[in-house]
Amino acid sequence: TIDDFKRAEDQVYKDFFDKFTFKATIPLYDMVADSNRYVPISFDFITRFIFGVYNFYRDIYLKEKSHERLKLIFERFKNRVHHSNSNIFKELKLDLFIDKNKKFATGALEFVGKQRNLHFENCKFFAAIFGILGVKVTDFIYSPKDYYCRFELLETDLVFKEELAKKERIRLLEENVTYMTNYNRMLVDKDKYLWMNLAIDNELFICFKSKKAFNKWIKTIEMDLRKFGAQKDFLSKILHFFNRIHWIKIENLNDLSFRIEQS
Incomplete structure (x- = not known):
């Protein structure tokens, strides 16, 4: 049927x-x-x-x-x-x-x-x-x-x-x-959607409006690294932060070498 x-x-x-x-x-x-x-x-x-x-x-x-x-x-x-x-x-x-x-x-x-x-x-x-x-x-x-x-x-x-x-x-x-x-x-739409797209462009970098704003972010990240991470990875994770905001380019994590990317 x-x-x-x-x-x-x-x-x-x-x-x-x-x-x-x-x-x-x-x-x-x-x-x-x-x-x-x-x-x-x-x-x-x-x-x-x-x-x-x-x-x-x-x-x-x-x-x-x-x-x-x-x-x-x-x-x-x-x-x-x-x-x-x-x-x-x-x-x-x-x-x-x-x-x-x-x-x-x-x-x-x-x-x-x-x-x-x-x-x-x-x-x-x-x-x-x-x-x-x-x-x-x-x-x-x-x-x-x-x-x-x-x-x-x-x-x-x-x-x-x-x-x-x-x-x-x-x-x-x-x-x-x-x-x-x-x-x-x-x-x-929300700001974050544009920022997500900007983040993948290595020709851009984030600039903080004030030293206070920069210190706030560094302090927050440092607290999380010490609370949830291993001490031996602390410096490499800090480098990852600056790499993510396109201030530096990591060359070798083993010896913590990098080059500055800002113009």
């Missing part, structure tokens, strides 16, 4: 996604996700999952090159995400618009979350999945107050392409995710 077929199909989805998911404490992971807010999705870190999703949908739905099959992909994906994540979603809507006079279909995804940071991470996740499937994000509307987002989507020739086209899919994934992680958005 149709119901039996749907149950079997649901089980296929469940078996696939169960390999990559686990139950978690939502408040804890929402807190952890806060610091990851503007960190781009690392393709290298999630290669197996991303291409697992690509192969899963290709093998099941894209053997027939039709928009009806594409619409079915979106519908099944929507159902799977909605039913498996009811604790972090309030609403999820995915529409596909097919115009016979246009080469590529367009679409829109809207969803409302329940937690600020997990909702934003899911925005990045959806953008990445769309990219690897060959769907381009053309606009992104986001309301942090309502935990609401809307993606405007455009099909590309990658959707039904026979070849893997790995580089093109990764490029599209990265472009899609920048709708969430760009500086236009970051600059109106």
Whole structure:
């Protein structure tokens, strides 16, 4: 029967996604996700999952090159995400618009979350999945107050392409995710997000406004090193501090040698 077929199909989805998911404490992971807010999705870190999703949908739905099959992909994906994540979603809507006079279909995804940071991470996740499937994000509307987002989507020739086209899919994934992680958005958020990005640029260094501020940080770090660290590592850890704020470049920790980096 149709119901039996749907149950079997649901089980296929469940078996696939169960390999990559686990139950978690939502408040804890929402807190952890806060610091990851503007960190781009690392393709290298999630290669197996991303291409697992690509192969899963290709093998099941894209053997027939039709928009009806594409619409079915979106519908099944929507159902799977909605039913498996009811604790972090309030609403999820995915529409596909097919115009016979246009080469590529367009679409829109809207969803409302329940937690600020997990909702934003899911925005990045959806953008990445769309990219690897060959769907381009053309606009992104986001309301942090309502935990609401809307993606405007455009099909590309990658959707039904026979070849893997790995580089093109990764490029599209990265472009899609920048709708969430760009500086236009970051600059109106908390200071720490910009500082995290500045910290990885070795051409910059931190300057303290006063000797009092410098002494405060040194004192705090010194207290933690003496309380939680080993005495033999004290000087090397102090060097690590100055290395982290880009005042020096450590050359050899064994003999505590370094060079001054400030101009």
